[in-house]
Amino acid sequence: MIELHHLTKRYGDKLAVDDLSFRIPEGVVTGFLGPNGAGKSTTMRMILDLDRPTSGEVTIGGRRYAGIQDPLRQIGALLEAKAVHPGRTAYDHLLWLAQSNRVPRARVDEVLDLVGLTAVARKRARGFSLGMGQRLGIASALLADPQTLMFDEPVNGLDPEGILWIRNLMKRLASEGRTVFVSSHLMSEMALTADHLVVIGRGRLLADLPMAEFIKRNSRSSVRLRTPHQEQLLDALHGAGLRAEPGPDGAWEVVDGDPVVLGDLAAAHGVTLHELSPQQASLEEAFMQMTADSVEYHMGAAAPAPPPVWGAGWNDRKPGKES
Amino acid sequence: MAVFPAVAQSEWTKIRSVRSTVWSLVSVFLITVALGLAISLVARNNPTDFTEGGRPFDATAISFIGVGFGRLAIVVFGVLAVGNEYSSGMIRVSLAAVPQRGTLLAAKTAVLGALALAASLVTVFVAFFVGQAALGGGLSTSLGAENVLRAVVGTALYLTLLCLLSAGVTVMVRHQILALAILVPFILLISPILTLVPVVKDWIKYFPDQTGGAITQVVPTDDLPYGPWTGLLICAAWTAAALLGGYLVLKRRDA
Numbered sequence: 276m277i278e279l280h281h282l283t284k285r286y287g288d289k290l291a292v293d294d295l296s297f298r299i300p301e302g303v304v305t306g307f308l309g310p311n312g313a314g315k316s317t318t319m320r321m322i323l324d325l326d327r328p329t330s331g332e333v334t335i336g337g338r339r340y341a342g343i344q345d346p347l348r349q350i351g352a353l354l355e356a357k358a359v360h361p362g363r364t365a366y367d368h369l370l371w372l373a374q375s376n377r378v379p380r381a382r383v384d385e386v387l388d389l390v391g392l393t394a395v396a397r398k399r400a401r402g403f404s405l406g407m408g409q410r411l412g413i414a415s416a417l418l419a420d421p422q423t424l425m426f427d428e429p430v431n432g433l434d435p436e437g438i439l440w441i442r443n444l445m446k447r448l449a450s451e452g453r454t455v456f457v458s459s460h461l462m463s464e465m466a467l468t469a470d471h472l473v474v475i476g477r478g479r480l481l482a483d484l485p486m487a488e489f490i491k492r493n494s495r496s497s498v499r500l501r502t503p504h505q506e507q508l509l510d511a512l513h514g515a516g517l518r519a520e521p522g523p524d525g526a527w528e529v530v531d532g533d534p535v536v537l538g539d540l541a542a543a544h545g546v547t548l549h550e551l552s553p554q555q556a557s558l559e560e561a562f563m564q565m566t567a568d569s570v571e572y573h574m575g576a577a578a579p580a581p582p583p584v585w586g587a588g589w590n591d592r593k594p595g596k597e598s
Numbered sequence: 599m600a601v602f603p604a605v606a607q608s609e610w611t612k613i614r615s616v617r618s619t620v621w622s623l624v625s626v627f628l629i630t631v632a633l634g635l636a637i638s639l640v641a642r643n644n645p646t647d648f649t650e651g652g653r654p655f656d657a658t659a660i661s662f663i664g665v666g667f668g669r670l671a672i673v674v675f676g677v678l679a680v681g682n683e684y685s686s687g688m689i690r691v692s693l694a695a696v697p698q699r700g701t702l703l704a705a706k707t708a709v710l711g712a713l714a715l716a717a718s719l720v721t722v723f724v725a726f727f728v729g730q731a732a733l734g735g736g737l738s739t740s741l742g743a744e745n746v747l748r749a750v751v752g753t754a755l756y757l758t759l760l761c762l763l764s765a766g767v768t769v770m771v772r773h774q775i776l777a778l779a780i781l782v783p784f785i786l787l788i789s790p791i792l793t794l795v796p797v798v799k800d801w802i803k804y805f806p807d808q809t810g811g812a813i814t815q816v817v818p819t820d821d822l823p824y825g826p827w828t829g830l831l832i833c834a835a836w837t838a839a840a841l842l843g844g845y846l847v848l849k850r851r852d853a
């Protein structure tokens with residue numbers, strides 16, 4: 276179980292990660308979301324002990340990463356940048372990694388096959404495309420068959436086929452009972468793959484909750500009504516016990532309304548409708564709304580109390596999730 | 599904790615699997631032997647050119663002329679073997695695999711040192727015998743002659759120390775071009791120039807190339823305030839300081 280305790284990282288004046296505390300739930304895919312510069316990569320580097328926290332700490336099964344023997348057998352990571360020597364072959368890159376953690380050599384061929392790089396195994400990485408480089412990085416992460424996998428924006432720059440491949444891979448890894456921690460700045464992408472969600476903005480935790488709960492809260496549907504007879508419409512709605520909220524351009528919206536009921540109601544009262552349309556808020560909008568608030572909060576001169584973390588206390592409410 | 603032999607094996611794979619590191623080490627041999635051979639052939643035909651100023655004819659020094667350039671190649675090898683981790687961003691992968699940074703550096707140093715020593719020993723013995731053969735019976739010397747074996751083995755040790763010194767400096771500055779920009783002038787250019795400046799002359803004698811270079815000479819050319827073995831020790835101290843500096847930087851800084 277990976278736990279972050281009040282993790283803070285400062286680069287000079289820049290507060291990249293700000294008092295971040297959360298747990299990565301085991302055996303599921305957790306999406307780690309935040310806009311550019313939110314501190315996702317920095318957090319991942321601190322989990323691997325590559326960057327030293329200014330304060331706070333990360334524990335993996337209660338220990339620091341640097342205290343783990345053969346750590347690749349526990350956590351496999353694909354970090355942001357392609358980090359392969361251009362003059363080394365894919366095979367040799369995986370070989371030195373395997374040797375450093377005492378992984379049998381045969382495993383190198385296995386993971387090359389798994390990511391579909393067998394044909395170019397003896398080619399130097401210099402000539403690899405972005406997608407091939409990404410596959411090699413994923414092969415490195417899977418090399419020692421770790422229980423936990425961490426991917427920093429694995430779909431960045433990939434073509435649709437590559438994106439689909441990664442999406443399916445993550446699902447498969449989770450179905451094998453592995454823990455997957457994957458960063459992204461696309462909520463729509465995460466909605467397809469992640470079971471759990473951690474959102475940060477400007478280094479601060481904004482949300483930590485199951486994906487299903489996020490979708491439930493944010494897939495607010497409503498019916499939009501537009502009419503030249505506003506007064507009569509509102510009276511009719513009021514009479515039927517329905518509440519309308521003002522929408523864009525003089526329209527009205529009825530949350531969780533039923534278009535059939537509303538259409539009948541308008542007809543019964545002789546109200547002409549120019550629009551009767553069901554509305555569905557997108558998850559992407561909800562995500563942008565959430566992070567936009569964090570931006571405002573941080574730019575404000577007088578800082579109000581930090582907004583409550585979405586889904587805070589979820590871990591405590593859910594028995595049996597602790598390890 | 600990381601297991602040292604496993605990490606060392608992995609470091610060996612890293613070095614042997616990149617052409618530039620392999621070739622820089624091979625070029626130590628080629629440059630040193632080829633230049634020694636060429637100059638030995640010249641000396642065979644014009645031996646008096648090599649005894650100017652009343653100096654005795656030094657057959658070992660003539661066959662070792664190439665060492666001056668071989669040093670450059672072994673410095674490049676030390677810089678590349680470490681620096682390519684930084685230039686490619688691979689250092690993060692290396693440290694994620696072996697987060698015990700001291701162990702990683704120790705394994706790298708051990709493998710690098712062993713390779714540099716093996717390559718240097720082969721180089722100096724081949725350069726010596728090839729040079730002596732080229733000089734011919736009348737001029738050549740033998741390993742049994744006074745100070746010759748010391749100079750031959752000492753030269754290999756000197757080259758090995760320079761390689762590790764370069765590795766240490768590269769870990770400290772974390773950039774191969776920068777490391778070369780520091781090392782090449784420091785080791786190869788500054789001291790020959792600065793020894794001509796009287797004020798700093800006494801200081802320059804304690805630089806790595808001067809201290810380590812003392813043991814390479816059968817017939818001392820400069821008057822140095824230390825013997826050949828003491829000189830080599832001072833050079834080893836420079837190397838140790840560079841590696842320690844590298845260790846501290848690696849330990850403290852974000853990767």
Ligand SMILES: Nc1ncnc2c1ncn2[C@@H]1O[C@H](COP(=O)(O)OP(=O)(O)OP(=O)(O)O)[C@@H](O)[C@H]1O
Nearest residue numbers: 286289291309310311312313314315316317318460
């Ligand atoms: N080594 C560093 N030195 C200085 N500042 C840094 C360093 N690394 C990150 N930062 C800064 O810290 C902040 C967080 O960066 P980070 O790369 O972690 O964000 P991110 O969430 O991964 O963004 P992206 O989605 O663009 O990858 C940024 O403002 C970045 O400029």
Ligand SMILES: [Mg+2]
Nearest residue numbers: 315316317355
């Ligand atoms: Mg990032």
